[in-house]
Amino acid sequence: MIGDVFDFEKPIAEVENLIRELKSPQRHEEALREGIDLSAKIAELEEELHQVMVRVYKNLSPWEKTQIARHKDRPYSLDCIRLIFDDFFELNGDRLAANDEAIVGGPALLENRPVMVIGQQKGRDIKERQRRNFGSAHAEGFRKALRLAQLAERFHMPLITFVDTAGAAADLHAEELGVSEAIAHNLREFSLLKTPIIVTIIGEGGSGGALGLAVGDHVSMLEHSIYSVISPEGCAAILWHDKSRASEAAKSLCLTASNALALGVIDDILPEPLGGAHRDPVTMAETIKTSLLTSLNKLDSFPSIDILIETRYQRLRRMGEYAERTPCEENGNDG
Amino acid sequence: MVRSGWFSRKPTGDKSSTNIPAGIVTKCLRCNEILFVKDFERNAKVCTKCGFHHKLSAYERIEITVDEGSFQPLNEHILSKDPLHFPEYPAKLEKAQTNTRLSEAIITGTAFIDNRPVVIGVSDFGYMGGSMGSVVGERISRAMEYGLAHRLPVILFTASGGARMQEGLLSLMQMAKTSASAGKLREEGVLFICVLTDPTTGGVYASYASLGDIILAEPGAIVGFAGRRVGNQDAGVNLPDNFQTSEFQAEHGMVDRILPRKEIRPAIALLLKLFDGRRHNDR
Numbered sequence: 357m358i359g360d361v362f363d364f365e366k367p368i369a370e371v372e373n374l375i376r377e378l379k380s381p382q383r384h385e386e387a388l389r390e391g392i393d394l395s396a397k398i399a400e401l402e403e404e405l406h407q408v409m410v411r412v413y414k415n416l417s418p419w420e421k422t423q424i425a426r427h428k429d430r431p432y433s434l435d436c437i438r439l440i441f442d443d444f445f446e447l448n449g450d451r452l453a454a455n456d457e458a459i460v461g462g463p464a465l466l467e468n469r470p471v472m473v474i475g476q477q478k479g480r481d482i483k484e485r486q487r488r489n490f491g492s493a494h495a496e497g498f499r500k501a502l503r504l505a506q507l508a509e510r511f512h513m514p515l516i517t518f519v520d521t522a523g524a525a526a527d528l529h530a531e532e533l534g535v536s537e538a539i540a541h542n543l544r545e546f547s548l549l550k551t552p553i554i555v556t557i558i559g560e561g562g563s564g565g566a567l568g569l570a571v572g573d574h575v576s577m578l579e580h581s582i583y584s585v586i587s588p589e590g591c592a593a594i595l596w597h598d599k600s601r602a603s604e605a606a607k608s609l610c611l612t613a614s615n616a617l618a619l620g621v622i623d624d625i626l627p628e629p630l631g632g633a634h635r636d637p638v639t640m641a642e643t644i645k646t647s648l649l650t651s652l653n654k655l656d657s658f659p660s661i662d663i664l665i666e667t668r669y670q671r672l673r674r675m676g677e678y679a680e681r682t683p684c685e686e687n688g689n690d691g
Numbered sequence: 692m693v694r695s696g697w698f699s700r701k702p703t704g705d706k707s708s709t710n711i712p713a714g715i716v717t718k719c720l721r722c723n724e725i726l727f728v729k730d731f732e733r734n735a736k737v738c739t740k741c742g743f744h745h746k747l748s749a750y751e752r753i754e755i756t757v758d759e760g761s762f763q764p765l766n767e768h769i770l771s772k773d774p775l776h777f778p779e780y781p782a783k784l785e786k787a788q789t790n791t792r793l794s795e796a797i798i799t800g801t802a803f804i805d806n807r808p809v810v811i812g813v814s815d816f817g818y819m820g821g822s823m824g825s826v827v828g829e830r831i832s833r834a835m836e837y838g839l840a841h842r843l844p845v846i847l848f849t850a851s852g853g854a855r856m857q858e859g860l861l862s863l864m865q866m867a868k869t870s871a872s873a874g875k876l877r878e879e880g881v882l883f884i885c886v887l888t889d890p891t892t893g894g895v896y897a898s899y900a901s902l903g904d905i906i907l908a909e910p911g912a913i914v915g916f917a918g919r920r921v922g923n924q925d926a927g928v929n930l931p932d933n934f935q936t937s938e939f940q941a942e943h944g945m946v947d948r949i950l951p952r953k954e955i956r957p958a959i960a961l962l963l964k965l966f967d968g969r970r971h972n973d974r
Contacts, residue, residue: 528928528934531915531934531943533943534940534945535897536900536901536915536916537901539898540897540900540901540902541901543871544874547867547874563854563863564893564897567864583863585858586854595778608775608777608778610860611859615859616860619774619861621864672864672871673868673872675828675864675865675868676828676868677772677774677858678770678771680770682768
């Protein structure tokens, strides 16, 4: 059994338990003794499992996706780095104040090509989670990321970022060291960085903290990841003074990958293995790697770095939806 | 108790003072001092007793900041839609428009300050908490691009709770968009001044508001990343009294100067003179 079972996963867990039961040594011996062939039954159940998983995972609600995006077994940045790159060499510290372990990064090889990788890292066990502040970076983390991004720029290495955070840290220390300034600084400097930037949202894309690593030339989201201006819980608390209505809020916020694609915020969606990335991190990593190579290929073909940067700016400039009243109407209304 | 009507209006914590009726007296939201409206207005809504800076509406701010009659609005024709079909959003927009008589939470335009031309933008907290959605972001980026094209200094007065939840991800993206435009100003050597007024928090503080070449702030303004309410404060940590105020931010190096309201216009005028960008030989 993998991790906790969510409500929507119960039908899957039921069939999985049946299969596990039939495959158990006792059942096997029993069957041998009584001369029954269980393999047909198992095959039948496995087919049913597949059907149930397709049904459940192709119809996930935004709130269910939120839960998967936060799944404790979901591949984190360091898992992706380990599975996708070779020779990753972690670098530490912002050269100003501290080393924030909520963000990891360093040079690595992507199919023999040197790149710079930066990602938000949540942590697996309680100790690691505390050390990494559950993936919520302080100013130091964003400044370390900027330091590495500018190092990449100087050595003509493409920058690859993995986004996975509930949001930036919002405690006293964060405020003292200027987490807002650090995020704003990254938004501006990433928009000007003279090297290609590829962003993949692998889990939670939580608000400004996510955006601090998410300005780039090509932005992808994993199928069940989320990207939002505020957490569904926070939104529900503000709108209805009721955190338990998070599922409703998740729907209203349009935080799924397909929402983000429709809104023009991301460029593509990377399909997850059936049942979510946590069930098959290796296949997930292969998909991400293929996507990174394709994006890199596309960005390499830009005629100049200036054109790449201007295209990046125009990409951001298009973000947003608004009405433009014609001047004639304007006169009418203002008169 | 004939006169009780004058005093019956109770100040509500987060309501901006822009709604104070055109009565004869009003009350300071901090020290509760009864103030003559005339004196209060003459003092740009700064309490004559305790110095508390009450919120100004966008047009009140423009009036005390630019040369009389010089403000020319830009991009007022850009208006909000409801891209997410978010619950109650159209009604909230309508209410905000009725209450503030503004077309959105920021007004931008050109003006003169001591005869020097500038691009200016002023947020209005009364319009959905001054929150930044697609229109606010677009007006800011266009204002910056106007400053870029005409090489005019850009001055933004912030007053905002942050990104506008009702436009979801699109609001989040306005942080990146406005910051990228600020990057263009920086690259091209066009002066960008931010004046942080009460409140400046969340996605606005974590984007363009933190990117001014020069950052001024009004005393006592709430300035911070996540509001005290939103922040996940560690249990047992004693927050300083001035946590998330302009004074706190100045102590930590995030603000150049905290200036009382009436000193802001002269300070901007001086900065425009000092940073006029012409080479010494051209002067």
